[in-house]
Amino acid sequence: MLSPRVLSFLFLLFTLTSQANAKPEYPYAVCITEGGDYAPDSTYQTNLHTVLSRIISDTQIDYGFYNSSYGQDSDRVYATGLCRGDVTPLTCLTCLNNSRLLLLKQCPHQKRAVGGYGECMLHYSYRSVLGYYDSDFRVYLRSETNVTDWDQYSYALKKLLPVLKGKIATTDSYLKRKYASGNATGPDSQAVYASVQCAPDLTVAECNDC
Numbered sequence: 001m002l003s004p005r006v007l008s009f010l011f012l013l014f015t016l017t018s019q020a021n022a023k024p025e026y027p028y029a030v031c032i033t034e035g036g037d038y039a040p041d042s043t044y045q046t047n048l049h050t051v052l053s054r055i056i057s058d059t060q061i062d063y064g065f066y067n068s069s070y071g072q073d074s075d076r077v078y079a080t081g082l083c084r085g086d087v088t089p090l091t092c093l094t095c096l097n098n099s100r101l102l103l104l105k106q107c108p109h110q111k112r113a114v115g116g117y118g119e120c121m122l123h124y125s126y127r128s129v130l131g132y133y134d135s136d137f138r139v140y141l142r143s144e145t146n147v148t149d150w151d152q153y154s155y156a157l158k159k160l161l162p163v164l165k166g167k168i169a170t171t172d173s174y175l176k177r178k179y180a181s182g183n184a185t186g187p188d189s190q191a192v193y194a195s196v197q198c199a200p201d202l203t204v205a206e207c208n209d210c
């Protein structure tokens with residue numbers, strides 16, 4: 001279903017209607033086998049729990065991107081958390097906490113995993129995940145809602161997405177939020193909403209490529 005080797009931090013989320021929802025939606029979890037497994041009650045597992053606890057209890061960061069690492073040598077665990085650019089720090093941390101529970105459940109042995117919900121993405125690994133970029137990695141989150149006219153819908157998106165990409169490119173700054181959202185008129189005069197985001201540790205060139 002998903003190539004485990006490949007990975008990049010990008011959200012691309014389309015919805016016909018935008019609605020705030022407290023219930024976590026669009027769960028996804030990718031257990032990456034490349035890094036191997038950790039044993040139950042191992043130092044790696046302890047360090048993993050520590051690093052994830054640190055991320056979800058951070059009170060300093062307000063721009064939706066968290067990174068942390070913990071442990072020594074081959075037991076060192078690296079993690080990053082990224083939230084959609086329009087969510088508050090509280091929503092972000094709640095989402096990352098839910099993602100932590102999701103990943104530890106879905107990927108109970110793997111040293112590497114990535115996943116989350118529509119509003120956030122959590123990634124942990126035995127090696128640094130900062131600046132990690134792989135344009136082949138894809139996760140599709142499908143809405144239950146069918147579009148009434150695919151041609152019109154995709155036409156609206158094809159015009160909107162380059163505009164959003166352009167917005168990100170002009171607000172370039174390393175470690176700053178790389179997020180843009182907008183809307184266009186789609187089928188039946190309904191609005192089509194889109195948002196585009198890269199992790200702040202990617203360069204604008206990498207972001208654009210993705």
Ligand SMILES: *[C@@H]1O[C@H](CO)[C@@H](O)[C@H](O)[C@H]1NC(C)=O
Pocket residue numbers: 056057094097098
């Ligand atoms: C994380 O979620 C669990 C389960 O819902 C909850 O018990 C815990 O208090 C949450 N932790 C934080 C820091 O929000």
Ligand SMILES: *[C@@H]1O[C@H](CO)[C@@H](O)[C@H](O)[C@H]1NC(C)=O
Pocket residue numbers: 144145146
């Ligand atoms: C969407 O379209 C598919 C394929 O035509 C159909 O099976 C499905 O029931 C539709 N879903 C809704 C919510 O209308």
Ligand SMILES: *[C@@H]1O[C@H](CO)[C@@H](O)[C@H](O)[C@H]1NC(C)=O
Pocket residue numbers: 182183184
């Ligand atoms: C839709 O986009 C226009 C600008 O193109 C903006 O003024 C408006 O606030 C947007 N609407 C929503 C609901 O995002």
Ligand SMILES: *[C@@H]1O[C@H](CO)[C@@H](O)[C@H](O)[C@H]1NC(C)=O
Pocket residue numbers: 065066067068130175200201
């Ligand atoms: C990662 O965390 C370190 C230490 O907390 C911080 O100095 C650094 O700026 C962070 N990097 C990114 C890309 O957020």
